Amino acid sequence: MATAAAPTQYAGWSREQLVERLMALEVQQKLSETQLLPTNGVDKPKPTTRVFSFYEYPRRKIALRFTYAGWEYGGLAFQIGETPLPTVEGVLFDALAKARLIDVDAGFDGCGWERCGRTDRGVSGAGQVVSLWVRSALPVEELEEAAVGPPAIAPCSSKSSLDEDEAPTAVPESVEKKVPRPQSRNEHDYVNILNRMLPDTIRVIAWSPVPSKFSARFSCKWRHYKYFFSPQNLDISRMEDGSSRLVGEHDFRNLCKLDAAKQITSFKRNVMNAHIERLNDNLHVFNLVGSAFLYHQVRHIMAVLFLVGTGLEPPSLVSNLLNVSEGEISPRDGEASYPVVDRKPEYQMADGLPLMLWDCGYPEGTFTWRTTGRPENVEFVDDGEMQRELQNIVTQSHIHAALNEHFLLAVARHHAPPKSILPLEQPGQYKVRKKPQEAIQVPLGGGTSKRVIKYTPVLERKRLDHVDVANERWRLGKGFRKSERRRVAEETGGTDDI
Known part of the structure; x- marks a missing residue:
C-alpha cells in the first residue's frame, strides 16, 4: 500500500507561532557564533547528544x-x-x-x-x-x-x-x-x-x-450531525414534517453533490433519526443520525428544509426527491402519488458554517477513554483547565454576540427593519403577492441568503444528467485521463503539472 x-512542518502554524520560531532560531545562531570565538588554545569539550531513533x-x-x-x-x-x-x-x-x-x-x-x-x-x-x-x-x-x-x-x-x-x-x-x-x-x-x-x-x-x-x-456504526439555524421567517412544524420523511433507508442521489470522479453507483443510505429541536431563544438545531453520508448530503437536506420552512415548497418535496424510481416512496395520507425524480434538480446547498459532526457511535465497550497517561488504578483529580479554556471561548462568543446586537440597535435608530412575507401559508401565495417585483431572501443558513425575485419550484427546474450518464462521461473524458496521469506521476515520484 x-x-x-x-x-x-509549518503549514498549520499561526503568524505568532512563526515569529516566535524565527526569534528562537536567531538566538540559536548567536549562541553558535559565540561558541566559534577564540578559546585561547583550549578546546571546549563537545557535548554528546543521543540521536533519537x-x-x-x-x-x-x-x-x-x-x-x-x-x-x-x-x-x-x-x-x-x-x-x-x-x-x-x-x-x-x-x-x-x-x-x-x-x-x-x-x-x-x-x-x-x-x-x-x-x-x-x-x-x-x-x-x-x-x-x-x-x-x-x-x-x-x-x-x-x-x-x-x-x-x-x-x-x-x-x-x-x-x-x-x-x-x-x-x-x-x-x-x-x-x-x-x-x-x-x-x-x-x-x-x-x-x-x-x-x-x-x-x-x-x-x-x-x-x-x-x-x-x-x-x-x-453511526454519525450524528447537528445543523444550527435561526427560526426567523420559518415554519418549524413544516420543517419537522419534511425531516421525518428522511428516516429509513433511501436513495439520496437528489440530496447530495454528485461527483463523477468518485464513480458512485449506489446512493442508498440509512437515516436512523432526523428531528428538529429548540436550542434557545435565537436558535434551533436539526439533528441527523445515520450510518454513513454522501458528499454534502446534510447541507443539501438542510437547503430543502429551508425551502419547506419558508413555505415556498410543501413538505412532500422531500418525499418527491427520494422517489428516484416508480413506487420507491409510498405517498402519505392525503397526498397524490409522487412523480419519479431520477435526476437531480438544480438548487443551492446550505452554508457549511453551522454544520457540526457532533458524535460518532461505536459498539459498547470499544473504548476506555482516558485523559492522562497514569495507570487506571492511580487516582487523578482533573483541575478543569480544559473546560475553563472552552468556557472562556464561549464567554468571548457571547460578548461578540452582544456587541453585534447593539450594532443592530444603533442601526435601528435610523433604518427600517426588513420586510418579509415569509413564511408563506401556501406556496402559491408567493405568486399573488401585491408587489411581484419585490425580492425575497431565501435562507441558506449561517446568516446567508439568496435574493430571489421570480421563484421556480424545485421540481420544475432544470435537472442534471443521470448519474450513469455523468459517470460514463467522466470515464471516457479528460477527468479519467488526468487522474491516471496523476496516479502514474505519484507512483514514479514525478510531478503532475496539469
Whole structure:
C-alpha cells in the first residue's frame, strides 16, 4: 500500500507561532557564533547528544477524540499540495510528529491513520475520532498489542489510505499480541502533549487503547450531525414534517453533490433519526443520525428544509426527491402519488458554517477513554483547565454576540427593519403577492441568503444528467485521463503539472 506524503512542518502554524520560531532560531545562531570565538588554545569539550531513533520504542494503537473549529481550516482531510487554509489533519499530524509520537517520514500510512468521517471546508467537529499507531512509553511486556520495528510500508506521495473509498489499513506485520503485565509506569500523556502544541481551535479531548484491527471509519456504526439555524421567517412544524420523511433507508442521489470522479453507483443510505429541536431563544438545531453520508448530503437536506420552512415548497418535496424510481416512496395520507425524480434538480446547498459532526457511535465497550497517561488504578483529580479554556471561548462568543446586537440597535435608530412575507401559508401565495417585483431572501443558513425575485419550484427546474450518464462521461473524458496521469506521476515520484 502506498503512503501519504508528510505535510509541511509549518503549514498549520499561526503568524505568532512563526515569529516566535524565527526569534528562537536567531538566538540559536548567536549562541553558535559565540561558541566559534577564540578559546585561547583550549578546546571546549563537545557535548554528546543521543540521536533519537523512533523505532527503538514500541508502538501501540490508540483512538484520539478531538474537536475543531471548521471555519479556521480548509477541511478535515489532509490535501497534497498547497491549500488556502491549513487542514485539520495536517495540523494534527504536525503536532504528533513534533512530539515524536509518529514517524514523520512514514507519513499517514506509516502510522495507519484512519478517520471516522470526513468534513469539508468550514464544517466543525465536536466528536471526531481518528485511530493510529503511536510511540508508547511502556515496555512491550505491558502492552497487549505492540508494534516493533519499522512498518512494512514504503514512503510514497500518494494519498492512499486517506481516500474515503480505500479499504481498511492493514495490521502491521510486526504486531505482538499477549497478556500484558500490569502497567508499572506512566504512559505518554497524549492529551496534554498534543494540546500544548495545537492551536486553540483544535483540542484533543481523550485517548483510548484500541485493538490492532480497529478502524475509526469501518468500526463506526453511526454519525450524528447537528445543523444550527435561526427560526426567523420559518415554519418549524413544516420543517419537522419534511425531516421525518428522511428516516429509513433511501436513495439520496437528489440530496447530495454528485461527483463523477468518485464513480458512485449506489446512493442508498440509512437515516436512523432526523428531528428538529429548540436550542434557545435565537436558535434551533436539526439533528441527523445515520450510518454513513454522501458528499454534502446534510447541507443539501438542510437547503430543502429551508425551502419547506419558508413555505415556498410543501413538505412532500422531500418525499418527491427520494422517489428516484416508480413506487420507491409510498405517498402519505392525503397526498397524490409522487412523480419519479431520477435526476437531480438544480438548487443551492446550505452554508457549511453551522454544520457540526457532533458524535460518532461505536459498539459498547470499544473504548476506555482516558485523559492522562497514569495507570487506571492511580487516582487523578482533573483541575478543569480544559473546560475553563472552552468556557472562556464561549464567554468571548457571547460578548461578540452582544456587541453585534447593539450594532443592530444603533442601526435601528435610523433604518427600517426588513420586510418579509415569509413564511408563506401556501406556496402559491408567493405568486399573488401585491408587489411581484419585490425580492425575497431565501435562507441558506449561517446568516446567508439568496435574493430571489421570480421563484421556480424545485421540481420544475432544470435537472442534471443521470448519474450513469455523468459517470460514463467522466470515464471516457479528460477527468479519467488526468487522474491516471496523476496516479502514474505519484507512483514514479514525478510531478503532475496539469
